[in-house]
Amino acid sequence: MKNILVGNGINIQYDNTNYTAKNIVLRMLTDLDSEDYPCDYIVDDPMLLKNYMGKLFLAAREALDGEFDKYTTCTAERVGLNDFKERYNDKKKSLRIADIGFEDYYLIHDLLCHKTRTHNPEQFTIRESLKMAYFHSIYNHGNLNLLYQKYDNGLAVFLKSFDNIFTTNYDSNLESVTGKKIYHIHGQFDRLSEIYNPDSFRNHLNDNPLDGIPNEPAYQYLHSTALSTYCGDYKKYQINQNTMANEAIEKMANGYQTIESVKKDVDSWEYLNNQLTVNLGQAIKLKVANPNLHFQEDYSIKEFQEITGELIIFGLSPYNDYHLFEIINNAALEKCIFFYYNDSECERIKLLLPQLNAEKRLVFQSAKKFWEGL
16 A cells, blocks of 8 residues: 655645744734734734733743743653753754744643643633634635645646545645545544534533534634644544543443443433533433444544555654654554655654664655656
8 A cells, every 4th residue: 555644845845935834923923913813713812812922932942941841740741841942952042933833832831831820721721722823824814725726736646646645734735636535633624623513422412512602614724623732642642532432432321221330320420510420421321312423533543553555754844743653663564755855854764763764664765856856
């Protein structure tokens, strides 16, 4: 089987003004001044978010000096902070707000919240506002999904030659240019998440979280399945969350129907004060009554874990998404071809894919030469 994993490099190749990490952050900041900013979805007062981004930038510089080392609370934060320092330390003197990748700002936000003793729900609410502002910038008023119109015919022919196309991108350009099913590992802008989908299993429960929340189709991308966080382990958890929930609900529904003590316990949850337990009881009963109901499984991670044959990695940064490189390193592949842009990426990839490299199943090709040959 021929497989390809595509990152943002293709979009940047055809528009290196609007879709680089730097320009996405800059546009996010300038968009906050727009009169038509979707305040109902992101933040009531956009200036609050702009000021907060300034605070995060100052905190990021302090983090490079070790000022936030003592505020990490888990392994993911410690690993994330060490990685952050490694990538930005040599740029500290000239660092500007848009030089920092946006997902790195989530880490700084969490550390700043630890320092200021800001807890949930406020910590979560602010992070969600940051994430939606980021998505609003990436989406770029829908222009993101029109990039395929600039793609060369040679690229379309190249992409169509693969049996399976995987992507970490949220846009629909690959669907438009190939006409094929595209496997979105980190979600997509044109699919509503479980919480915001009116027809989802979650929204069959009595305490519908959509009540009073704007959910217009024009802003579906803000309520989509797109994932964005600084830590691969967190992405992995979110990707697998609904799969695990479906397995658990299936088992509990079977227990409800076959074990009298389980049925009695679940029936009693309806009268508890704990809303989470009440919801769980309702979900089990709904599953019993409607066996086809299930939580959305929106991420193509199972399909990616099962790849065999050849995998090409194209336009993907070796400095993000380490959880995917872990899967690739352990996959039953005959060959893995990484298209590099800079020579330094090759050494990085060898460290991320040690088994493939040791067994000489890892090959490198120049992305620059590929583009020149189109």
